[in-house]
Amino acid sequence: MRKPIFMITMLIILIFLTTIFNDALYEERERVRIDMEMAYFPNGVFLKQAVMGYDMVAADVVWLKAIQYYGGHKLGDKLFIWLDHIFGIITDLDPQFINAYVFGSLVISEDARKPELAIKLLKKGIAHNPDSWRLYFEAGFIYYLILKEYDLSIQYFTLASERPDVPPEVSKMCRRWAAFSAKKSSDFSTSLELWQEIYQSATDDYTRDIAERSISFLLIDINMSYLTGHVRRFYEMRGRYPKTVSELSLAQPITDPLQGFYLINPETGEVFSSIKQNENIRQIVGKITRLAHEFRKDRKIFPKSVSEMKEEGILPHNLEIPYGTSFVYNSETGTARPITAVSP
Template sequence: MSARGRKIVAALLVVMFCYAATIGALVAVDSTRTTEGMDEILYLPNEKLLAYFTAGLNTVIADLLWLHCIQYTALENRGQRHFTWLEHMLFTATRLDPYFTEVYRYGAMFLAALRADPEASLRLAQAGIKVNPYAWQLPYEAAMVFLLNKREESDSRYFATQYLSMSAATGRAPGGVVNLAAKLQDEFDLTEFEKDLWYEMLESEDKFIRELAERKLIEIELRSVCRILNERLDMFAQRTGRRASSFEELIDAGLIAAVPEDPLGGHFFIGEDGSAYNTSLLDDMIIRAKNVLITNVKFYQERYGVWPDSLETLTDAGLLEEIPAHPWPGKQWQYDPGTGEVE
């Protein structure tokens, strides 16, 4: 490295060290001062000014600021719990590095749970969603704000459903989040909202995202067909006093024109409970529910060194609140305690 290069690197290191030391000192001072007059104190410089002085090391400074933000939060939580500078620190870090999803996620949690400021929490989460549309955690945290911190508001569950749908629409959310979104969607009938999200993803440059969006749009239509078929089955039962045993009976009764087709290669059928199902939807639900079980079985094995004796052991250990029912009507999960395999 040339002498000039060494000087530049040394200068940058000095800037970083001084900045980190300054923030650390401010955190320490802030933990001991009273809140009187703090509104007039500029705790951190404007992020544009910071970006100018970081010489392109925005992400490095954002990392440092996030570490000090955690330290500040811990100190405040043990002290007066005012968290005066928390929101400013979080927004400064995210403006330095807009793709720092951990700051948006955990910062939103800190603001909602510790500072009891759901509005600030939502502002941070919404800012993160705009620049990180595929981060399922951010709309999920926004949904939790509505479900937990704003639950007394009449429309809180509606807005929570919208954000959970956004989280599920990323295609990366865990099965539990997807299932919760589906449950609330049924309650509020947000099918069109979900469609719009997937139609937007059809424009993605990522081939995987486009293919996923195409499949999810088909699944939405399949769910709609299942609802219609079940409505027709109810009508048949009201007319005849019994449930239809086949779709042909619905055709003969003039309730449907033909048995619907499944573009995904599956088929519709009437289960033993007299309800209409679709195999493609059931297969997808089985995969998601099975993944939840397998993940927790492996976690149990890592924690205790043995496979759980049964799936119910997962609830006894506090890993799951309940064992998800097998999506296929009439079927039960098959578990091998010798290998940890779930089928």
């Protein structure tokens, strides 16, 4: 008798969640549908009451929706506006869902570029699962590599090494990273080593993909540092900065791990990566889109321009625009489109 009731409840949950999505998104323009889909998903407290005790079942359903949301944006616009919202829902429904905390914190910090919210999610997980070494390790990782708050990374790596569920070899690794944190530096070589260990210990393709990409970005940083040194020497010899990388006449050409190219600002000598520029552009587009839609929630209309968003104080006046890039804002859809005028 229990099984039919379970199946019926599961069906009701699926219909309920699907209806919420379909109804909420029906009125949204197709162009911004993906960006806004999570904005109308109810919070975990509401869902917990609605699913009649089948919290873990509902958490699994929302987990699948999270993977679908993440995968869709990963292959598309790479804007992850609602990641923290949906992983908050999952962990409200199932506070012991360790993988949701671990994976959620990784994609929120790396893809959504919101490390503070990733830490908030992990602290929530630690409060519910104080013996899980993985949660402490992920917090130490974010504090060390992204936020560069080394005292806190020492604290969390050490706590991870002392958890009752930590394997002996992992405990040694955590103590080693606590020692690295004590040096208060995260140079390229140690950062590469940490990401390589994350890659090698990954148990799912998503984590492995993030680690592999982060390794590529570190290699890009190494290339940029190398080029910056050559640009400085060029200036010392010529009294001006080079206009392109080819002017440096390098003994060996630079190989970009992600098939991008490198730019030099001839006025300042600053070196840029096309790959990192594109990432920054996506982040700015996502920020403008998110803030424009938040504005619309309050005012029932999108802001007329980016200037209005700055005047209203919802967008920083000193917003850093990537080199050689400008943005065209559409006040009808609340979205921005980048225009790039640089090439290798």
